[in-house]
Amino acid sequence: MAVPVSQMYTVAQYALSQHLRGVKRYPLVLMLEPLFRCNLECAGCGKIQYPDHILNRRLTPEQCWAAADECGAPIVSIPGGEPLIHPEMPAIAEGLVKRKKYVYLCTNAILLERKLQDYTPSKYLTFSIHMDGLKEEHDHAVCRDGVYDVAVKAIKAALAKGFRVTTNTTLFNDAAPARVRRFFDEMMELGVEGMMISPGYSYEKAPDQHSFLSRDRTHSLFVQLLAQRKRTWQFNQSPLFLEFLMGKREYECTPWGNPTYNIFGWQRPCYLLQDGYASTFRELMEETEWERYGTGRHEQCRDCMVHCGYEASAVKDTFSSWGGFFGTVRATLFPNAV
Amino acid sequence: MGSDVSSISTTQSWEGRHLQPSNDKELHEAIGRAFDYRGDVTIQLKTGEQVMGYVFDRQDEAPQSYVKLYLPEGHEPRMVLYQEIAGIVFSGEDTAFGRSWEDWAQKWKKPEASS
Numbered sequence: 272m273a274v275p276v277s278q279m280y281t282v283a284q285y286a287l288s289q290h291l292r293g294v295k296r297y298p299l300v301l302m303l304e305p306l307f308r309c310n311l312e313c314a315g316c317g318k319i320q321y322p323d324h325i326l327n328r329r330l331t332p333e334q335c336w337a338a339a340d341e342c343g344a345p346i347v348s349i350p351g352g353e354p355l356i357h358p359e360m361p362a363i364a365e366g367l368v369k370r371k372k373y374v375y376l377c378t379n380a381i382l383l384e385r386k387l388q389d390y391t392p393s394k395y396l397t398f399s400i401h402m403d404g405l406k407e408e409h410d411h412a413v414c415r416d417g418v419y420d421v422a423v424k425a426i427k428a429a430l431a432k433g434f435r436v437t438t439n440t441t442l443f444n445d446a447a448p449a450r451v452r453r454f455f456d457e458m459m460e461l462g463v464e465g466m467m468i469s470p471g472y473s474y475e476k477a478p479d480q481h482s483f484l485s486r487d488r489t490h491s492l493f494v495q496l497l498a499q500r501k502r503t504w505q506f507n508q509s510p511l512f513l514e515f516l517m518g519k520r521e522y523e524c525t526p527w528g529n530p531t532y533n534i535f536g537w538q539r540p541c542y543l544l545q546d547g548y549a550s551t552f553r554e555l556m557e558e559t560e561w562e563r564y565g566t567g568r569h570e571q572c573r574d575c576m577v578h579c580g581y582e583a584s585a586v587k588d589t590f591s592s593w594g595g596f597f598g599t600v601r602a603t604l605f606p607n608a609v
Numbered sequence: 610m611g612s613d614v615s616s617i618s619t620t621q622s623w624e625g626r627h628l629q630p631s632n633d634k635e636l637h638e639a640i641g642r643a644f645d646y647r648g649d650v651t652i653q654l655k656t657g658e659q660v661m662g663y664v665f666d667r668q669d670e671a672p673q674s675y676v677k678l679y680l681p682e683g684h685e686p687r688m689v690l691y692q693e694i695a696g697i698v699f700s701g702e703d704t705a706f707g708r709s710w711e712d713w714a715q716k717w718k719k720p721e722a723s724s
Contacts (some may be wrong), residue, residue: 312708318646320704325663461686535665542678548677 273434274465274507275394278373285345286590296527296556298344299583300440301372302542305363308444309353311379311526313413319354326352328534332359338532341552348375348529350401355382361389368395375399377439381418383425387432391459397435398468400426404440405454412443423461430462437507439467442505444488448495463498463506468496469578471518485574486566490518499604508525508578510602511595516576524565524572528583530555540564542579544571624648631697638677639697640667641664652678654693661700662687689696 282299289297308326309319319326330338342431349368354360355378367374377399390396406419431438438458440450458466470489493516507511514520526541535554536548541564548578549555566572567582572580588595600607619670623646643650644667651661660679665686674691 317705320708322649322663322681322701322704325679327677422667514723547668 273275277394279375279429280375281345281371281483282586283590286586289316290587290591296561298342298552299532299586300346300348300526301339301342302346302500302529302579302581303330303335303338303347303348303349304351304531305354305357305360306352306534308356309351309379310356310381310417311353311413311415318350323335325534329357329359330363330534332363332366336370337362339370339372340531341368342532344530345373346375347372348377352418353379353382355386357391361386364390364396368393368604371395373397375437377401378420379413379418380425383422384428387425387429388435390434392433392435394435397437397464398429399437399439399550400463402440402454402458403442403456404446405450408446408454410439413582426461426463428433435463438463439465439469441471442492442496443471444485446492447559448492448579451496456501459503459505465505467507468513468516483491486576487518489574489576493517495549498607507597509582509585509589510606511588513606514580514598514602515581520588522588523579524575525561525582525587526561526564527556528587529579531579536568543575544569589604622703623699624701624706626699627697630694634677636691636694637655637669640669640691640694641697643667643697643699646699647702647705648682648699648703650678651698651700652676652689652694653696654689655695656669656693659689660689667688695704 277514286297286299292408295421304318306329307319307321307327309316312319349360354376360376364374364376372388373395375397379401380398381574383398383400400418400422401413402422403409409419410416410424412525426436426438440451440454457464470492493513496512497517511520515522529542531542532552536550537552538548539546539555539559540561544564549558563569564572566575586602590596623642628635628639628642628695632641642665645654646664649661649663651659653659660678660680662680662683664676664678666677668675669691669694675688676691677686679686
């Protein structure tokens with residue numbers, strides 16, 4: 272089982288209670304960016320391109336915990352920047368775990384093995400390791416030789432200490448399906464709990480505008496990746512979202528599903544677009560003109576199929592209709608059924 | 610305007626440019642450019658004061674339109690009203706420019722993706 276039952280139960284209970292209470296918009300995953308500074312400079316990444324005085328700013332643990340409390344989402348994903356650079360990250364993670372948030376600490380794993388001693392294994396804490404493919408592809412994607420080997424070593428060390436470990440993979444338009452499938456084999460052989468995959472999509476200011484995927488290309492790629500998938504492959508994400516990537520389902524974007532909080536405040540409208548900031552989560556939810564965003568409504572959303580906009584749509588589908596619920600059961604038990 | 614917004618292609622950097630909008634439309638365009646810029650800018654106020662920092666937020670539909678900047682030495686953001694702005698200089702390094710995938714690909718031969 273890719274996701275522990277307790278986590279599935281928590282998310283299910285949360286989503287159902289929101290649905291039964293008639294809440295139209297609710298967050299599922301808080302994207303908490305405590306800093307933008309990174310120890311890699313990936314050419315496709317627009318998250319790190321700021322002046323030094325911005326890269327030197329960090330959220331305090333208190334700001335992180337307050338954001339989690341204010342947002343209320345059961346899952347907190349901590350991307351960046353590289354979170355393990357933050358000197359108070361162990362305290363931030365511990366405070367979130369104390370609040371019974373399921374924390375996905377996203378890291379390139381360069382510092383992970385050295386930092387493991389600062390963390391305590393918990394069902395609430397998962398190290399989500401950035402892996403963009405086999406050794407050649409990954410080192411190429413992160414623009415540095417040797418990072419794949421470091422990450423693999425860190426994954427083994429974290430697993431040996433009893434931590435939950437998953438991988439997160441962004442696929443670009445040059446992805447070779449056969450090699451990505453071999454990469455899935457390799458990750459599962461390492462013993463990770465599950466994998467998260469998402470198509471790359473242009474950040475508003477990302478410099479790598481040519482490597483991102485169009486919708487048709489995304490469908491084609493994910494059909495090649497996920498059709499006839501092996502039983503050993505576990506994906507730590509909604510099975511309906513995977514069907515969406517394969518073009519089997521249509522969803523509208525749910526930008527409020529993964530609200531983003533960083534040193535600038537609550538980011539409008541989503542993790543990828545930066546159209547301004549709100550001071551409070553309430554202001555974000557109530558004053559953002561959500562109807563302006565999404566495929567067909569905003570030019571920059573045209574080809575986006577990224578998890579931060581659509582996985583929440585898939586989860587909502589699971590818990591708001593019998594069709595979605597039974598579709599989830601079927602896709603979980605028989606992922607290769609047509 | 611000191612420099613025509615539409616005349617600069619996306620493959621060029623705005624670094625070093627100086628915009629002096631002469632009407633409301635040009636002011637909004639100039640602020641939009643500053644908001645998109647991945648470096649510090651210097652905002653010249655009508656009072657003669659110069660405010661240098663990173664523009665991270667702008668609200669151009671509020672009753673009083675404003676931009677927010679983080680100054681290198683400040684903890685709290687500084688808010689500047691649109692109506693106070695006389696000019697914008699793209700004074701800091703453009704941290705996005707020249708860091709494209711193409712630049713990287715030229716330095717590193719891509720692996721064979723077959724088999």
